[in-house]
Each structure stands twice: as structure tokens, then as C-alpha cells.
Amino acid sequence: MFLSARPFAGGIHPKGFKELTEDKYIDRLDSPDHLYLNLQQRNGAKLVSLVEVGETVFKGQLLAKGSSDMAVPLHSPVNGKLEAIKEVTSPHPAGLKTSCMVLSNNGDPRWGEDHRPCDFRQLTPEQIIQKVLDAGIVGLGGAAFPTGVKLRLARQAKVHTLLINGGECEPYLTCDDRLMREQAAEIVSGVQMMLKALGAQQAIIAVEDNKGEAIAMMADAIAELPQISLKSVPSLYPMGSERHLIKAVTGEMVPPGQLSTKLGILVNNVATARAVFHAVRFSRPLIERVITVSGAAVEEPGNLVVPIGTLVSQLIAQRGGLKVDAARLVAGGPMMGQALPSPFVPTDKSIGGVLALTESELRQEQSHACVRCGSCVEACPMGLMPFQMAAYSRVSDWPQAQHFGLDNCLLCGACSYVCPSKIPLVQYFQHARGNLNAQRSMRQKSAHARELTQARQLRLAKEAEAKKAAKAAKASKRKRPARRRAASGGEE
Amino acid sequence: MMIVLSLLALTLLGASLGGALGWASKTLKVEGDPRVDEIEAMLPGGQCGQCGEPGCRQAAEKMVSGSLSPNCCPPGGKGLAASVAELLGISLNDDGEQVTMIAVIDESNCSGCTRCFKACPFDAIVGASKQMHTVISQVCTGCNLCAKACPQGCLTMQPQAVQPHTWNWPKPQVA
Known part of the structure; x- marks a missing residue:
């Protein structure tokens, strides 16, 4: 009976810690002095700066763009000046440096250009998608996939349902919850715009049932809109995963290795919907987002509206600083977030939370041998056998790990959370996946190299032939002129 | 009589099988593996x-x-x-981290002799006579042929810098 009540197989109930921040209004970060905008995106795409160092920039100005729609354009979050383009430590677990634009801020909060509010009903779907692309919007749930590209692909796949993800199943994070409570109307407008862009029939906003106030506010906002419905889903980690939300709402399973558009469903986050509203209605690019600053080491945990590129240290300082030593800083939630190498790294569009965790909130580091208890198998929301995948990853047998479903793993961390032996299962999977990716890209590179040598050999052969032909032609044509030239040479 | 017949039969059998094998060894020959x-x-x-x-x-x-x-x-x-x-069908022990090397040209010392450009089998070097040359790092396979060709000594092989998207988690160190 209990099992039948579960919205999907597996999943865990981690302690929420949401009470730290969920009842406080979203604050605005005091305007930071400097901002650091990363020119290299997480997917590896590089952006090219459109302004020179020393140039004045205005709020909302397009600063950098890439060569394709997968490289999301960057806009200036402030009025000020481009101070430098230099290597800055990025919010990456290894603390690698990437090329960043360093902006100074003059504190003027006005937008550089004012746009007349635009009625989305008068736009074509393609125009809406173009506005979303131009605004540099990415999925704000954490994956940071370009939203415009997603909308375009879903439109081509003839999606019929837009599912809005208000799951927010990660512990500590309340930024989506607060946004739904405070900006329900904007979210709903964004949803209507996306519906028009997609040509979909209906939208369902799914919210976990532990967010009662958010559900009430959203229900109010959609009261007179028959196309949009609201669904409360049980709170169970990882409800925020696209596949699991779809299963909980519609009862359908996305086949492994397929996208949700296969079922005619597109999933977008609530914060993304709000960003779409600002982009379409006011032509405002994505230059800020709500970030939860929480954890037991933070003096006053809370949510902040943060310009993209603000240093993590400034976020923590605004929330009163640290009251005790933080054992670890995390970008994102504690389950899937990444450890930050230092507090002096800039936030980017994909970071929805900054946690300063104390020693007691961290898991014991000491791990033991696997006892074959099967807890991880029960917890795995994808129905995999994590202990088996980890065992193969440990001996570097990637094909076997893949055979046991490594490619379908969400890296959600449910298995690591329940493991009584404290085995760092997810790190094994990350390691194995990274190796498989490296192999794949090496294979591509080597295939490309082969093509290049073949092309080169062809080209050299052609060149040699052309030379020969030219020589022959010259020799046959040139009998007399050659003699004449020889004669003139003799005269000199 | 019986002996003659069986001898005949065996001889015929042997001759035909031998002939077939001889033919097969010529026409169905596999050149290498x-x-x-x-x-x-x-x-x-x-x-x-x-x-x-x-x-x-x-x-x-x-x-x-x-x-x-x-x-x-x-x-x-x-x-x-x-x-x-x-x-x-053999197993590999690839635990050792392999570092990818790529060619890097110290462009300020390049004389534009085009030797590296001619040596590169992958067309990974761009340049022209008496012009600065440079390596397209995404294409370079680190084959080292250009480094041998460079008379200036300005072309060196260097480990490829780790990028955030190519960085990989290390294997967990557990007891």
C-alpha cells in the first residue's frame, strides 16, 4: 500500500533545512563593486567580447556572444566600465581559472535602454523564441541549457504539454519557493509566453506539497487561466528531476536515453519562466537571479537577488557573514551541488544556492567496504544498481559500468546519501563518466585527424599533378621564347 | 578384386581432396590478418x-x-x-593518467620558414612563408613531427591545459 502511494520507485527523504530561509522575503544584494563574467561556458563554448577594455558599459548591454545558439550571450548586469579581461578562478570544484570580463560598477541602478512593454499576443512564436535567445536565458534549475534552443527543439517535436518545475527537492534551497510566493503573476505570464512559443495546449505547474504557501499563491495566479493547471506532488528527492516529475504528474515514464519531448512534454523551471517574462515583456536580458544563501555556518540565511558574476564572498557577507568556521562551501544544493574551491569565485547563471556548511552537516569522510546491503538499489530513482556500477568503476572497467546503466545515472546522490558504508558512489560515477567522455572525444579527434591527413594527401597529390602539368605545358609551349630569353641573357 | 577397387577408390578420393585443397589454397588465400x-x-x-x-x-x-x-x-x-x-579481445590497464601533449609555437621567435607547416600530417599548423605560424590546438595530436622540423627551436611540445569541461573527477581514494 505504501509502495503504491510513491510517485516513482526509489528516492529518499533527506532532512530539508528549508526552515532556515523559507519564511524570509527575498532581499536585493547591495550593488557589488566588481563583477566577473565568465567568457567560457560550462559546455565548453567560448564567447567573444564585443567591447574593448576600458570602454563604458550600460546595464543590459550585450557584452559577449558566441558562434552558435548553444553559446548563450552575456549582458552587463550593471552600469560601469570593462576594467579587464583576465583569468579568474571559476566556481569549479578543481578551481580552474577561466577567462573573465571584469566589470566595475558605478552604482547607478537604471537600465541603459528602456523598452516599451511588449504584448506577447502580438508576437509570433518564432519572435518569442528569438527574444528568449537574445536575452541569454538558460535553465535556472541548474543544468543551464539554453532555454531558447530548448523551446525551439520542443516546438519542432510538437510538444503538447509544458510542465513547470516547482519541485525544488534539494535540501536548503528555497529560491524557487520564495519566487513562487512573491512573483507568482510574473511566473504565470512567463508560462503563457512559453505556451504561445511552443504551440502547446496546456501547462501544468507542479509544486512539492511541502510548499503550501507557494501552492496557494500559484493557484491564485492561475485562477482565470483554463490552459494552466496546478498539481501538488509529494515531496520526495529527486522530485525536481525532469523524468521523475513527469512520472509523478502524468504517470508516464520517459524511456531511458530519450528526451521528455518523446512524450510530448517539455519541462522548465519556475525561475526560467520568470526570466522569459522579463525577456519578452520588457526585452530585459538575464542579468540577475535569486540565490539561496544558507547553511549552519551563515549568520542570517536567506534569499538574495544577485547580479550574475558577483563573488560568493559578497553574498555571504550580505547575510551577516559566517558565525562559525565553514567546513565546506557548496554551489547549488547539498545533494548535487559542487564544492567551491574558495569564496572568491564569481556566481554564474546556473548557481541557485550558496551553502556554507559546518563540519556537523557534512558526511563522514571515512568510508568502508561495501556490505552488499542493497540500500542504494532501493534508493536509486532510476532503478540501477549503484554498488555494482561503483565496483566496476573502481577497477576502471568502463564498458561494464556502462552496461549496468552508468549513462542513465542522474548523479542525484540518493545512493551516496543512504550508503551505510559511506562509499563515495557518485564520485566513482563522475570519474567513470569523465573517462568515457574523454575516450569519446579522443575518438572523435582521432577520426577527424584521419580525415585531415587523407585530405592533405589528396591535396598534395593534386598539387604535384598540377605542377607537373604546368611544367609540361610550359615546356611544350615555350621552345622559342625560352631560346630568346637565353639569347637576351647572353647579351647582358 | 576387392583390394583393387578399394585402392582405386582411396586413390581417387585422395587425389580429388588434394586437388580441391590445392585450388582453395590459391584462390581463397587470405592476404594477412x-x-x-x-x-x-x-x-x-x-x-x-x-x-x-x-x-x-x-x-x-x-x-x-x-x-x-x-x-x-x-x-x-x-x-x-x-x-x-x-x-x-585483450584487456588494458589504463590506470595511468595520460597527459595529452600538443605543439605550441613561440610566435615571437617564429621566422616563418614553413618547415613545421610542411611537416604536419594533420594540417594543424597555419602559416605562410615569412609569416608567423601557429598551431590549431584542437586539431593537434601531439605527434612531435613539427618539433623535429623547427630550426628555430621555437616549437615545443607542452601538456594541454585542462579546461573546466575536460577536467575529470579523480578516482576516490578509499581504503
Whole structure:
């Protein structure tokens, strides 16, 4: 009976810690002095700066763009000046440096250009998608996939349902919850715009049932809109995963290795919907987002509206600083977030939370041998056998790990959370996946190299032939002129 | 009579089978191991000689015969080693972290002699006579042929810088 009540197989109930921040209004970060905008995106795409160092920039100005729609354009979050383009430590677990634009801020909060509010009903779907692309919007749930590209692909796949993800199943994070409570109307407008862009029939906003106030506010906002419905889903980690939300709402399973558009469903986050509203209605690019600053080491945990590129240290300082030593800083939630190498790294569009965790909130580091208890198998929301995948990853047998479903793993961390032996299962999977990716890209590179040598050999052969032909032609044509030239040479 | 008949039958049988075998050995002859062709098709084909063989064909032959390990080809890297090992049905111990080397030109010292450009089997170097040359790092396989050709000594092989999207989690160190 209990099992039948579960919205999907597996999943865990981690302690929420949401009470730290969920009842406080979203604050605005005091305007930071400097901002650091990363020119290299997480997917590896590089952006090219459109302004020179020393140039004045205005709020909302397009600063950098890439060569394709997968490289999301960057806009200036402030009025000020481009101070430098230099290597800055990025919010990456290894603390690698990437090329960043360093902006100074003059504190003027006005937008550089004012746009007349635009009625989305008068736009074509393609125009809406173009506005979303131009605004540099990415999925704000954490994956940071370009939203415009997603909308375009879903439109081509003839999606019929837009599912809005208000799951927010990660512990500590309340930024989506607060946004739904405070900006329900904007979210709903964004949803209507996306519906028009997609040509979909209906939208369902799914919210976990532990967010009662958010559900009430959203229900109010959609009261007179028959196309949009609201669904409360049980709170169970990882409800925020696209596949699991779809299963909980519609009862359908996305086949492994397929996208949700296969079922005619597109999933977008609530914060993304709000960003779409600002982009379409006011032509405002994505230059800020709500970030939860929480954890037991933070003096006053809370949510902040943060310009993209603000240093993590400034976020923590605004929330009163640290009251005790933080054992670890995390970008994102504690389950899937990444450890930050230092507090002096800039936030980017994909970071929805900054946690300063104390020693007691961290898991014991000491791990033991696997006892074959099967807890991880029960917890795995994808129905995999994590202990088996980890065992193969440990001996570097990637094909076997893949055979046991490594490619379908969400890296959600449910298995690591329940493991009584404290085995760092997810790190094994990350390691194995990274190796498989490296192999794949090496294979591509080597295939490309082969093509290049073949092309080169062809080209050299052609060149040699052309030379020969030219020589022959010259020799046959040139009998007399050659003699004449020889004669003139003799005269000199 | 019986003896004569059986002798005849056996002789005929022997002669026809022998003839068939002789014909088959000529017409159905296999030139070398077909796996050599398959492996050669997988190799990058730069003929760089880093494996110690004169060319990729010879390397493929040695790999099939077992005297060369599948991970002997630096330009092919781990991906190639894994696919060759799979084809040959042997296991690889690839725990050692392989560092990809790529050519880097100190552009301020480049004289534009075009020798590196001519030496590169992959067209990974761009430049022209008496102009600065540079390496397209995404294409460079680290075959080292250009470094040997450079008379200025301004072309060196350097480990490829780790990028955030190519960085990989280390294997957990657990007891």
C-alpha cells in the first residue's frame, strides 16, 4: 500500500533545512563593486567580447556572444566600465581559472535602454523564441541549457504539454519557493509566453506539497487561466528531476536515453519562466537571479537577488557573514551541488544556492567496504544498481559500468546519501563518466585527424599533378621564347 | 578384386581432396590478418612514428601480433587504445593518467620558414612563408613531427591545459 502511494520507485527523504530561509522575503544584494563574467561556458563554448577594455558599459548591454545558439550571450548586469579581461578562478570544484570580463560598477541602478512593454499576443512564436535567445536565458534549475534552443527543439517535436518545475527537492534551497510566493503573476505570464512559443495546449505547474504557501499563491495566479493547471506532488528527492516529475504528474515514464519531448512534454523551471517574462515583456536580458544563501555556518540565511558574476564572498557577507568556521562551501544544493574551491569565485547563471556548511552537516569522510546491503538499489530513482556500477568503476572497467546503466545515472546522490558504508558512489560515477567522455572525444579527434591527413594527401597529390602539368605545358609551349630569353641573357 | 577397387577408390578420393585443397589454397588465400586493416583504419594515419614503427600499417601489424600494446599511439590516445583492445579481445590497464601533449609555437621567435607547416600530417599548423605560424590546438595530436622540423627551436611540445569541461573527477581514494 505504501509502495503504491510513491510517485516513482526509489528516492529518499533527506532532512530539508528549508526552515532556515523559507519564511524570509527575498532581499536585493547591495550593488557589488566588481563583477566577473565568465567568457567560457560550462559546455565548453567560448564567447567573444564585443567591447574593448576600458570602454563604458550600460546595464543590459550585450557584452559577449558566441558562434552558435548553444553559446548563450552575456549582458552587463550593471552600469560601469570593462576594467579587464583576465583569468579568474571559476566556481569549479578543481578551481580552474577561466577567462573573465571584469566589470566595475558605478552604482547607478537604471537600465541603459528602456523598452516599451511588449504584448506577447502580438508576437509570433518564432519572435518569442528569438527574444528568449537574445536575452541569454538558460535553465535556472541548474543544468543551464539554453532555454531558447530548448523551446525551439520542443516546438519542432510538437510538444503538447509544458510542465513547470516547482519541485525544488534539494535540501536548503528555497529560491524557487520564495519566487513562487512573491512573483507568482510574473511566473504565470512567463508560462503563457512559453505556451504561445511552443504551440502547446496546456501547462501544468507542479509544486512539492511541502510548499503550501507557494501552492496557494500559484493557484491564485492561475485562477482565470483554463490552459494552466496546478498539481501538488509529494515531496520526495529527486522530485525536481525532469523524468521523475513527469512520472509523478502524468504517470508516464520517459524511456531511458530519450528526451521528455518523446512524450510530448517539455519541462522548465519556475525561475526560467520568470526570466522569459522579463525577456519578452520588457526585452530585459538575464542579468540577475535569486540565490539561496544558507547553511549552519551563515549568520542570517536567506534569499538574495544577485547580479550574475558577483563573488560568493559578497553574498555571504550580505547575510551577516559566517558565525562559525565553514567546513565546506557548496554551489547549488547539498545533494548535487559542487564544492567551491574558495569564496572568491564569481556566481554564474546556473548557481541557485550558496551553502556554507559546518563540519556537523557534512558526511563522514571515512568510508568502508561495501556490505552488499542493497540500500542504494532501493534508493536509486532510476532503478540501477549503484554498488555494482561503483565496483566496476573502481577497477576502471568502463564498458561494464556502462552496461549496468552508468549513462542513465542522474548523479542525484540518493545512493551516496543512504550508503551505510559511506562509499563515495557518485564520485566513482563522475570519474567513470569523465573517462568515457574523454575516450569519446579522443575518438572523435582521432577520426577527424584521419580525415585531415587523407585530405592533405589528396591535396598534395593534386598539387604535384598540377605542377607537373604546368611544367609540361610550359615546356611544350615555350621552345622559342625560352631560346630568346637565353639569347637576351647572353647579351647582358 | 576387392583390394583393387578399394585402392582405386582411396586413390581417387585422395587425389580429388588434394586437388580441391590445392585450388582453395590459391584462390581463397587470405592476404594477412583482416584485423590489421581494421586497426589501420582506426589509427590517425599521421605516420608520425611515435610508436617506434615506420608507419601506421606496421604498427597495426605489430598490435595484432601482440608485440605492441594498443596504447602505444599517443595521437590516438585512450579512445583508440580502448577500441583496439576491444577488437583484439585483450584487456588494458589504463590506470595511468595520460597527459595529452600538443605543439605550441613561440610566435615571437617564429621566422616563418614553413618547415613545421610542411611537416604536419594533420594540417594543424597555419602559416605562410615569412609569416608567423601557429598551431590549431584542437586539431593537434601531439605527434612531435613539427618539433623535429623547427630550426628555430621555437616549437615545443607542452601538456594541454585542462579546461573546466575536460577536467575529470579523480578516482576516490578509499581504503
